Amino acid sequence: MHEWALAEAIITAAQQIAEKEKLREIREVTIKIGELQQVEREILRFALSQLKPATFKNAQFHITKAKTTLKCRVCGNTWMFSKNKLDEDTAEAIHFVPEVAHAYIKCPKCGSPDFEITKGRGIWLENIKGVR
Amino acid sequence: MDPRTTVINERLSRTGRIIAVSSGKGGVGKSLVATTLALTLSRKGCKVGLFDLDFTSPSTHLIMGVKNVPLKEDKGIIPPVVKGLAYMSLIHFSGDQPTPLRGADISSALIELLAVTQWGKLDFLVIDMPPGISDAVLDLIRLVKRIEFLIVTTPSLLAFETVKKQVRLLQDLKVPIIGVVENMKTSNAENIKHETEKLGTKFLTGIPYDPEIEDAIGDVTRLLKTALAQKISEVVASNITK
Numbered sequence: 001m002h003e004w005a006l007a008e009a010i011i012t013a014a015q016q017i018a019e020k021e022k023l024r025e026i027r028e029v030t031i032k033i034g035e036l037q038q039v040e041r042e043i044l045r046f047a048l049s050q051l052k053p054a055t056f057k058n059a060q061f062h063i064t065k066a067k068t069t070l071k072c073r074v075c076g077n078t079w080m081f082s083k084n085k086l087d088e089d090t091a092e093a094i095h096f097v098p099e100v101a102h103a104y105i106k107c108p109k110c111g112s113p114d115f116e117i118t119k120g121r122g123i124w125l126e127n128i129k130g131v132r
Numbered sequence: 133m134d135p136r137t138t139v140i141n142e143r144l145s146r147t148g149r150i151i152a153v154s155s156g157k158g159g160v161g162k163s164l165v166a167t168t169l170a171l172t173l174s175r176k177g178c179k180v181g182l183f184d185l186d187f188t189s190p191s192t193h194l195i196m197g198v199k200n201v202p203l204k205e206d207k208g209i210i211p212p213v214v215k216g217l218a219y220m221s222l223i224h225f226s227g228d229q230p231t232p233l234r235g236a237d238i239s240s241a242l243i244e245l246l247a248v249t250q251w252g253k254l255d256f257l258v259i260d261m262p263p264g265i266s267d268a269v270l271d272l273i274r275l276v277k278r279i280e281f282l283i284v285t286t287p288s289l290l291a292f293e294t295v296k297k298q299v300r301l302l303q304d305l306k307v308p309i310i311g312v313v314e315n316m317k318t319s320n321a322e323n324i325k326h327e328t329e330k331l332g333t334k335f336l337t338g339i340p341y342d343p344e345i346e347d348a349i350g351d352v353t354r355l356l357k358t359a360l361a362q363k364i365s366e367v368v369a370s371n372i373t374k
Contacts, residue, residue: 102237
């Protein structure tokens with residue numbers, strides 16, 4: 001389960017912020033997951049609940065999904081990513097490493113694989129709240 | 133905040149030494165040296181990982197004759213074992229499709245793989261780096277605390293000129309350099325050896341140009357019988373495992 005590795009990264013990052021901000025207890029963690037990586041929200045939530053240390057025992061994890069926007073660097077076209085247009089193997093490859101989208105997705109207008117993932121790539125720690 | 137960078141050193145915490153095989157320019161035989169180094173260490177009984185980070189031009193899979201290996205997941209990605217090596221490459225995900233990645237994309241893919249790959253216990257992790265002083269090289273130096281470099285050049289002054297810049301950069305960043313390997317030697321000239329020593333860096337070996345090395349591509353047994361493998365084996369014995 002790839003989500004476990006990402007959950008571990010979120011917990012570690014949140015702990016580092018908590019230490020820096022001198023928080024003794026974490027109450028809220030807001031995480032954004034980009035559609036491109038297709039992270040399973042419930043697996044991620046379960047992994048977070050299993051991995052959280054004592055300082056997170058009352059923490060609420062808010063996980064929001066972000067739509068993925070792609071912008072062609074050749075013609076400037078902007079379009080939305082849709083998993084439905086991909087076969088299972090391709091979707092899985094992009095799930096593991098979102099950048100390999102460049103191997104499989106092309107601009108629907110000009111056919112270029114040179115595009116920018118402007119929004120909704122992968123996992124992002126948006127905010128943490130706690131008590132000092 | 134990107135949380136992925138926080139777990140990279142934890143992922144590599146059970147790895148003994150991390151050796152980045154690098155070059156100033158492409159075409160000097162870096163991937164052949166990296167693959168041969170990893171295979172040689174493995175044949176000596178060490179647990180070895182090979183990580184192909186030359187994302188836009190990966191070739192270690194061709195050198196080892198690897199085709200479609202299934203990946204396993206267990207709280208991350210478990211690198212498949214190929215020819216005795218724990219092997220990770222972007223080709224597991226991109227296949228033989230061209231993958232045009234800009235600098236920021238390369239950095240992000242690199243961070244993703246470092247964050248989610250569960251290498252387990254290794255004596256050595258050998259990394260086939262992209263040539264030059266690119267984003268990936270700088271990111272790896274920034275993110276992987278115990279990295280050390282082995283640099284490959286040819287007798288060409290054009291190749292060595294870029295090596296000089298790389299050595300100076302690594303010295304400025306206080307990154308350990310195991311030494312320089314001179315590949316594809318066509319004479320007994322010692323100018324690269326002398327120039328390397330002038331930089332305060334160890335000259336590890338000179339490998340003669342072998343027109344038959346191309347025939348060993350895709351055949352690990354044959355590769356390990358080449359003069360290149362013999363020289364790498366000597367470098368391993370005198371500079372890496374001793």
